Amino acid sequence: MANRKSKLCSLKEALDGIGDGAKIMAAGAHFNNIPMALVRELVRKRVRGLELIPTPSAGLWVDMLIAAGSVSTVHVSYIGMEFLGLAPNFRRAAESKSIAIDERDEPTIFHGLRATGAGLPFVVLPPIHKMTDLPSVNPKVYKEIQDPFTGETAIAIPPLSPDVALIHFAKCDEYGNAVSAGGRHMEDIIAKASKRVIISAEQIVTTDEISATPTQTTLPGVMVDAVVHAPYGCYPGTCPGLYAYDRTHLEEYYELARKNRTQAYLDKYVYGSDGDAALLAAIPEGRLESLRIV
Amino acid sequence: MECSVAELMAVAMSHELRDDDFAAVGAASQIPVCALRLAQKTHAPNLWYLYGGSGAVNSKSKALVESAADYRNLFGAEYRAPLMDIIDFEFSGRFTLCFFGGMQIDQYGNVNMVCIGDYEKPVxxxxxxxxxxxxxxxxxxxxxxxxxxxxxxxxKVDFLSGPGFPQDAAIERYRPKFSEGPVSVVTPLAIMDFRTPDKRMRLRSVHPGHTVEEVQSQTGFELVVDGTVPKTPEPTAEELRIIREEIDTTGVLRRLIE
Structure with a gap:
């Protein structure tokens, strides 16, 4: 009998094949559940011209990849640093036009992904975007159509299809059956829309453990291509159920970013080693323990 | 009783909530979160509310956290709404009230979150x-x-991302029938509303310690003032007690606004 194939691999192997110009999506909302270990590996890959498709509320990972010089286009719903303020590298790049912006919003990103995931040619929305400036600055996305049933105006939006999705979980097995301790946000929506799905997890568990409580599996492995073991994979953000965001570290990033010195941050915490060894070694003793959520 | 301006705002915002509301807030929303909790503990025990990002429904965390997306909002919550629920509720009119902020707000309640200055060359x-x-x-x-x-x-907002009251019937007709649009604006100085024939912003009340002239001078357009503008009611001792002992136990709102 042939063996079931494990998807477990290293950070480096997981990101193999991501080239210049790839369309990348990462999960998470604000500082909650962002796959930072995978993002840091993407920074280390030094690819160029990436098209980023963030979730409706994103910031840190987009800002970091822009600072690393890896980005040419960002689909924007919200790019900011929530309670810290505007995203400094995103702001500079947008104002100086060194990146292109695909101006969107929460429902358009969400339903664009739904279209791809559900195999729909496009999605129809009520005409409320006609009350905003979005259709005038992004006419290729917000298309006015006539409702064939009522004759009323509606808005059609096109499918959104990331080449690669990056998602972090509290735990998963080697086949990619994954559990988010914070419950589903939109990880399933992202995975269904993406050509290649790379996940990382705090803990790799046996399939028996997954099978003991299958209703708690928030993403089935059938949609997953690669699995990476990445402890503190959301750091300095929050990993639901396990640890909170590190405000001190986020402020360090933010202050350097504001002064246009993100390179110093990247040199110290991202380029300093293969994987996250340099980052984890540089965090003051006791800090990680203090972030644990009971 | 002495209270901070953020506490005063939270109490005023709690008075906007009704017992049959299903309300929502977005990120970094300590003042509206306090308003929701206070309303539920006072006049609106049947209120439901959702925090965007974490998806927490009826969260009862012991302290105000700085991010509505924080997983810890799920402590004591009754449901974790995935983003699909939230967007469905937003389109279908199931949410009855939402608190929103903005980088710019104009005299017709339009909101801008995109840019200051020209969109093609933003400042x-x-x-x-x-x-x-x-x-x-x-x-x-x-x-x-x-x-x-x-x-x-x-x-006039430099970019219209959140619709207020368009002065063009051809645009207004896109608003779903169930929506009233913006009903009030709460700031550290005053409360405004849109109870005017042309839906222009009107000064409803001025917070204690401030004057109509001061509010007008800090507003980039002429506010509608009809008659004598009342003072915003101060929080009662009981409202402040509930906030400080049961909602904002770490005193976030006492430090939030200078």
Whole structure:
């Protein structure tokens, strides 16, 4: 009998094949559940011209990849640093036009992904975007159509299809059956829309453990291509159920970013080693323990 | 009783909530979160509320956390709504009230989250529209900001991301029938509303310690003033006790606004 194939691999192997110009999506909302270990590996890959498709509320990972010089286009719903303020590298790049912006919003990103995931040619929305400036600055996305049933105006939006999705979980097995301790946000929506799905997890568990409580599996492995073991994979953000965001570290990033010195941050915490060894070694003793959520 | 301006705003915002509301807040929303909790503990025990980002429904965390997206909001919550639920509720009119902020707000309640200056050559690039298009489809929208100055309150927003009251019937007809649009604006100086024939912003009340003239001078357009403008009611001792002992136990709102 042939063996079931494990998807477990290293950070480096997981990101193999991501080239210049790839369309990348990462999960998470604000500082909650962002796959930072995978993002840091993407920074280390030094690819160029990436098209980023963030979730409706994103910031840190987009800002970091822009600072690393890896980005040419960002689909924007919200790019900011929530309670810290505007995203400094995103702001500079947008104002100086060194990146292109695909101006969107929460429902358009969400339903664009739904279209791809559900195999729909496009999605129809009520005409409320006609009350905003979005259709005038992004006419290729917000298309006015006539409702064939009522004759009323509606808005059609096109499918959104990331080449690669990056998602972090509290735990998963080697086949990619994954559990988010914070419950589903939109990880399933992202995975269904993406050509290649790379996940990382705090803990790799046996399939028996997954099978003991299958209703708690928030993403089935059938949609997953690669699995990476990445402890503190959301750091300095929050990993639901396990640890909170590190405000001190986020402020360090933010202050350097504001002064246009993100390179110093990247040199110290991202380029300093293969994987996250340099980052984890540089965090003051006791800090990680203090972030644990009971 | 002495209270901070953020506490006063939270109490005023709690008075906007009704017992049959299903309300929503977005990120970094300590003042509206306090308003929701206070309303539920006082006049609106049947209120339901949702925090965007974490998806927490009826969260009862012991302290105000600085991010509505924080997983810890799920402590004591009754449900974790995935983003699909939230967007469905937003489009279908199931949410009856939402609190929204903005980089700019204009005299007709339009909100801008995208840019200051020309879109093609922005002086400040903002975070983006997020869910502000839904100011058109929440049944009631309460706008709130932590600053009140002429750079924020402008005659016309530089980018319209959240619809207020369009002065064009051809645009207004796109608003879902169930939506009233913005009903009030709460700031550190005053409360405004849109109870005017042409839906222009009107000064409803001025907070204790401030004057109509001061509010007008900090607003970049002429506010409608009809008759004598009342003072915003101060929080009662009981409201402040509930906030400090049961909701904001770490005193976030006592430090939030200078």
């Amino acid at each position: 400040v690039r903002g975070p983006g529209t997020v869910g502000t298009v839904f100011t058109s489809s929440f049944r009631r929208v309460v706008l709130y900001v932590q600053h009140h100055n002429p750079r924020l309150f402008v005659p």
